Amino acid sequence: MAGAKAQTTTNFRERLAQRTQHGDSIFWAVTLFFALAVIALVVAIGWVTWNDSALARERFGIGFFASSEWNPVETEVSPESFGAVPAIVGTLISSLIALILAAPIAVGIGIFLAELCPLSLRTPLSFMVELLAAIPSVIYGVWGVMVFAPFFTQHVAMPLSESMREIIPWLSSSQVAAGRGLLIAGIILAIMILPTIAAITRDVLTLVPNTQREVLLALGATKWEVIWLAVVPYARAGIVGGVMLGLGRALGETMAATMLVGNRPQVPGSLLEPATTAAALIASELINAQSLLHESALVLIALTLFVITLLLNLIARLLIWFVNRGPVGSVRA
Amino acid sequence: MEETTQGSSRLLNGFAETVSPAGERVAQTATEAKIEAIGFNFYYGTFQALRNINIRIPQNRVTAIIGPSGCGKSTFLRAINRMHDRTPGARGEGQLLLGGANIYGEIDPVKLRRRVGMVFQRPNPFVKSIYENVAYGLRVQGVRDRRVIDEKVELALNRAALWDEVKDRLHKASGTALSGGQQQRLCIARAIAVDPEVVLMDEPCSALDPIATMKIEDLIHKLRANFTIVIVTHNMQQAMRVSDMTAFMLMDSATRAGELIEFSPTAELFTNPKDQRTKDYVTGRFG
Ligand SMILES: Nc1ncnc2c1ncn2[C@@H]1O[C@H](COP(=O)(O)OP(=O)(O)O)[C@@H](O)[C@H]1O
Ligand SMILES: [Mg+2]
Numbered sequence: 001m002a003g004a005k006a007q008t009t010t011n012f013r014e015r016l017a018q019r020t021q022h023g024d025s026i027f028w029a030v031t032l033f034f035a036l037a038v039i040a041l042v043v044a045i046g047w048v049t050w051n052d053s054a055l056a057r058e059r060f061g062i063g064f065f066a067s068s069e070w071n072p073v074e075t076e077v078s079p080e081s082f083g084a085v086p087a088i089v090g091t092l093i094s095s096l097i098a099l100i101l102a103a104p105i106a107v108g109i110g111i112f113l114a115e116l117c118p119l120s121l122r123t124p125l126s127f128m129v130e131l132l133a134a135i136p137s138v139i140y141g142v143w144g145v146m147v148f149a150p151f152f153t154q155h156v157a158m159p160l161s162e163s164m165r166e167i168i169p170w171l172s173s174s175q176v177a178a179g180r181g182l183l184i185a186g187i188i189l190a191i192m193i194l195p196t197i198a199a200i201t202r203d204v205l206t207l208v209p210n211t212q213r214e215v216l217l218a219l220g221a222t223k224w225e226v227i228w229l230a231v232v233p234y235a236r237a238g239i240v241g242g243v244m245l246g247l248g249r250a251l252g253e254t255m256a257a258t259m260l261v262g263n264r265p266q267v268p269g270s271l272l273e274p275a276t277t278a279a280a281l282i283a284s285e286l287i288n289a290q291s292l293l294h295e296s297a298l299v300l301i302a303l304t305l306f307v308i309t310l311l312l313n314l315i316a317r318l319l320i321w322f323v324n325r326g327p328v329g330s331v332r333a
Numbered sequence: 334m335e336e337t338t339q340g341s342s343r344l345l346n347g348f349a350e351t352v353s354p355a356g357e358r359v360a361q362t363a364t365e366a367k368i369e370a371i372g373f374n375f376y377y378g379t380f381q382a383l384r385n386i387n388i389r390i391p392q393n394r395v396t397a398i399i400g401p402s403g404c405g406k407s408t409f410l411r412a413i414n415r416m417h418d419r420t421p422g423a424r425g426e427g428q429l430l431l432g433g434a435n436i437y438g439e440i441d442p443v444k445l446r447r448r449v450g451m452v453f454q455r456p457n458p459f460v461k462s463i464y465e466n467v468a469y470g471l472r473v474q475g476v477r478d479r480r481v482i483d484e485k486v487e488l489a490l491n492r493a494a495l496w497d498e499v500k501d502r503l504h505k506a507s508g509t510a511l512s513g514g515q516q517q518r519l520c521i522a523r524a525i526a527v528d529p530e531v532v533l534m535d536e537p538c539s540a541l542d543p544i545a546t547m548k549i550e551d552l553i554h555k556l557r558a559n560f561t562i563v564i565v566t567h568n569m570q571q572a573m574r575v576s577d578m579t580a581f582m583l584m585d586s587a588t589r590a591g592e593l594i595e596f597s598p599t600a601e602l603f604t605n606p607k608d609q610r611t612k613d614y615v616t617g618r619f620g
Contacts (some may be wrong), residue, residue: 119421214416215457219470219527220447229473 012222034054045306053300056082063298070265070281072290080290082297084304086265087123087278091183091305094257094277095250097186102194103243109194110239112200115227126202132195144188149260152187153179157272173270180262183271193246200242237320244316251309252278252307278305339558367392367531367561368413371428373396375408378422382408384578384590385427388580395553395562397576397599399569404589406565410533413563414449415442431531450524452534456516458508458523463490463499466508466519470527487524492559493522494552514545525560532556534564538571550575569615571617573603581611 031127056064060082067083074080113126147286164171173181208231232239262274263284275285282298282305289295375383383405390396396562397460398406415436417423429436434443450470458466467486477497486503490496493566495518499506508519517537524532534553538546553575566572572579579599580589593612595602607613 016488209458210419211453212457213419214451214453215459216473217419218414218451218453218524219473220443221473222443225473233477258408 019175026148026190033070046303049299049303049306053123053296053303055296056300057296059293064297065304068267072285072294080091080293081298082294082303086267086276086306087281087301088304089267090275090277090281091251091279093271094189094275095247096184097183098189098193098248098250099223099243101187101190102197102246106194106197106246107201107239107243110205110242111232113202114205115200116223117221126199129195129202130231133199137192137253138259139254140192141256144184144260148188149179149184151176152184157181161270161272162184162270170213170270171272173268173272175273178262178274180260180274181262181270181272182268182275185257185261185275185277186271188260189250191252192253192256193249196249197242200245201235201239202237204242205231207238208234226285230281240316242259244313247312248309250304251312252279254283278302278308311332354367363376364392365392366430367432368563369428369430369433370409371430373412373425373427375405375412375417375425376423377420381588381590383412384585384588384592386591386593388593388596390563391560391578392561393557393559394577395557395564395575396578397572398563398565398578398580398582399567399572400582400591400594401565404582406582407535408591409582410535410563410565412436413450413531413533414446416451433583446528447527449531450527451525452517452520452532452537454521454536455540456513458511458516458519460507460509461505461510462504463519464503467522467526468505470523474527485528486522486532489522489526490517492525493518494548494555495519495522495589507572512545514541515551516546517541517545519554521549521552525556529560531563533562534562536565536567539567546571569603577601580615581606581608583610583614 060067064082065084065088067081068085069081069083070080070086071081097293109129112124113129117125153176160174161172212230212234213226216226221229257277258280258284260276261280263276263280264274265276265281268275278301282302286295289298368388368390370386370388372383373383373386375386383550388411398410400406411417412425412429413431413436417425425437431445431448434440459469461469461591464486467489468482469480471485476485487496490499495515498515499511501518508516509517517540521537523534537553538549541549550571553562553564557577564572564575576599578596579602580596581594581602584591585593595608597607602611605617606615
């Protein structure tokens with residue numbers, strides 16, 4: 001009886017060993033497959049947008065990126081014509097505004113949560129920040145349209161436009177009343193990407209080893225000096241990564257931008273005038289494209305946005321690599 | 334107290350007396366106590382890590398803290414420069430005095446740490462030039478005068494017995510490019526460049542090879558001319574080689590709180606321990 005039991009145990013062991021002998025290689029193959037699938041997906045997106053934009057590319061050539069004409073409806077005075085400048089300019093400016101407004105505040109929030117916040121507040125505040133990051137963008141859009149836009153028009157845009165008329169023309173406009181434009185879109189985008197950057201900053205700061213802080217503390221540094229000389233430099237690559245992720249979200253954000261940017265495919269004369277972004281342009285026009293050429297031009301805009309995003313990520317990588325190379329102020333324990 | 338023929342030994346014996354409860358302390362001896370704990374307790378939240386520590390650590394001497402791992406050696410060492418401040422729930426109770434002033438009360442933590450430097454277990458130089466590594470603390474503390482910094486860097490590197498090895502590449506080589514032993518001496522130079530009164534060392538040789546360890550031990554022995562040194566070590570030979578006084582700590586088996594069992598001149602603690610538990614430990618009959 002006991003012998004039989006021992007027998008089955010060995011059998012079981014053997015069978016298990018047999019069954020799992022290929023485990024590593026199977027696991028390797030499966031992970032490789034998915035890793036390759038990701039690359040294939042990127043290639044496929046590039047391929048599809050490249051193919052489907054053939055018509056526009058042939059018609060306008062490189063001039064597409066220099067033209068600010070966006071005229072989907074052929075009339076006698078103006079022929080059907082498309083250019084990427086309004087979309088590119090609108091995308092870059094609104095994202096830049098979002099980044100300038102959000103990055104410093106968000107990094108500050110991250111530092112506060114990770115380094116300064118009393119323990120009893122840390123968990124609820126962190127939870128709230130993460131909650132903000134998870135809110136669908138259309139809700140930010142609704143809030144922007146219903147609540148923020150009227151307030152912004154009344155109390156910010158109008159006085160600003162009034163006072164800046166002679167001094168800074170791009171902060172003044174005669175179309176303020178519409179309450180749409182790159183500035184308000186940028187502000188809403190800033191609010192949207194703020195929690196993303198803050199949460200990532202907090203996460204990378206909590207990963208900084210304690211010895212980093214202790215070395216500086218032991219030299220008689222204050223809390224501030226510890227944060228700025230030891231903790232932040234050590235986590236710098238991660239913080240830049242978080243900011244880039246925020247920027248990526250701002251560049252591609254469609255819903256809130258569509259609702260607040262004004263959807264006027266022209267290069268605006270001012271931040272307070274209706275304009276457009278690449279994502280907003282595609283979202284608002286693709287479903288009822290007027291012609292094959294119109295559709296193809298929109299796909300080409302998509303390809304452009306894709307390339308811009310890739311380029312910015314590449315630049316961010318280079319920046320991180322460059323920053324981490326030289327003799328820098330971080331401690332490596 | 335047993336009369337000893339050697340003068341310095343008698344002097345140090347004065348400190349040994351203080352292991353007995355604070356109230357029964359004998360009169361102050363000639364050498365001043367740099368650091369003094371009177372009924373000091375330390376807690377991590379509800380867990381008591383140190384109980385009723387009474388010790389008088391003499392100035393310009395090397396004091397070693399030995400004991401099995403987990404008995405609270407690091408906890409006590411780090412309490413001296415309030416390294417626990419960032420740890421939630423960690424708090425000291427009772428009196429821990431630096432030059433007579435309470436570390437957990439009267440002294441501002443930043444000022445305290447300027448007087449009490451620290452060297453860590455693993456060498457941790459900054460990714461900066463050798464010169465900048467040593468100058469870092471001075472810069473943090475607001476020294477701007479180039480000549481003063483030059484002088485102090487040279488002095489600190491000399492005291493750390495590193496000057497001759499690095500003087501040709503002060504600005505060229507990164508602190509992290511040095512060997513492990515050199516890195517640790519660089520960290521010692523960095524700690525002493527700011528002229529602390531006390532230097533705390535938590536197992537400073539545990540990541541080093543025997544030759545590098547020997548150099549550091551020599552160095553520690555010399556440094557006591559200018560600094561009060563408290564060193565935690567798990568290596569009893571090391572404690573015998575470098576220290577004047579040795580404190581033996583043990584964890585109470587029931588409450589897991591660390592206690593100071595015996596504090597005596599090093600030679601005496603190892604050859605003629607008063608407490609049976611110390612005897613068991615130093616003769617290796619104890620975990
Ligand atoms: N940050 C901490 N939080 C909670 N308990 C701790 C912490 N650090 C150390 N301890 C506990 O305190 C006791 C003493 O630790 P430590 O001082 O590191 O011992 P040693 O340095 O003598 O090995 C141990 O039981 C350890 O588990
Ligand atoms: Mg320890």
